[in-house]
Amino acid sequence: MVKEYDYIIVLKKPDFKVIDWMSQFMLLLSLGSFAYVAYVSLSQENAILPPSNAWLLVFISSLIIAWWTFCAGQKKRGITPYYRFAVMFAAWGWFVVPKGKLVTLIYIVACFLEKPVKVAPEAAFDGEEIVFNSFPRKTILWKDVTNVVLKDGLLTIDLKNNTLIQKQVNDPVEQPIEDEFNQFCKEHLVKTV
The missing domain is CATH 2.30.29.30 (Pleckstrin-homology domain (PH domain)/Phosphotyrosine-binding domain (PTB))
Structure with a gap:
């Protein structure tokens, strides 16, 4: 049951620059790591990942870039951007990377916290x-x-x-x-x- 209030006062929105910078830093870190792992896996015999997983990282990176571009367009139009889908894609990529399970967990937590923090x-x-x-x-x-x-x-x-x-x-x-x-x-x- 939803509680009804007598008065609801909408307060001035704070600046979400720090949250956005943190999200973008996490995405940049992921893109760099995924590019390195995919490059090494596809170009060397001592591959970190099998070729199918390396191409999966390339696909995930393209999804991250696409959502990041969408968020940049949102910000230009004055709409609050939510990077959570790109962070979710990055979590998926970290799950593919060997020894990236802990990083996956951190990205999943960040993904679920962004929207409530920006309400x-x-x-x-x-x-x-x-x-x-x-x-x-x-x-x-x-x-x-x-x-x-x-x-x-x-x-x-x-x-x-x-x-x-x-x-x-x-x-x-x-x-x-x-x-x-x-x-x-x-x-x-x-x-x-």
């Missing part, structure tokens, strides 16, 4: 709690909150443990909705006192 940040409010859909998910109970204010595109949550959370809102909020939200928060703060 659009939101803060959801209801009568029981405040939830941030970050990774990992963060839940704050009203009894732990001193004050919540939405003003001038800035959401401020003051916690009783002297922690202050401030996040920029993605889109401007109209004054009547801002006032309604602030009143909702005041009512729930009064109930917990």
Whole structure:
């Protein structure tokens, strides 16, 4: 069952450059390794892999390059690129490479973590709690909150443990909705006192 919230505030998207650079570094490392293993396997008698597996690495490398190119196009259009399919192809390639099983596991974990880490940040409010859909998910109970204010595109949550959370809102909020939200928060703060 999906829980419904009274208010969901879409927060400003963070910059995912570090995550994208890490994904691209992993892909570049894979492409270089696969090219080397395929070249050695196809050109020497002391092959690392049988020719069929070497050609499989070439095929996997072409899939990685194709998805990477697609992601570059996404980024140019202003759409958040997800490299997870290319990372999944790279994991498949590392599985083919001798002694690459541990690297395969690392790539599979990276593949499954990219999407939850890049999800659009939101803060959801209801009568029981405040939830941030970050990774990992963060839940704050009203009894732990001193004050919540939405003003001038800035959401401020003051916690009783002297922690202050401030996040920029993605889109401007109209004054009547801002006032309604602030009143909702005041009512729930009064109930917990």
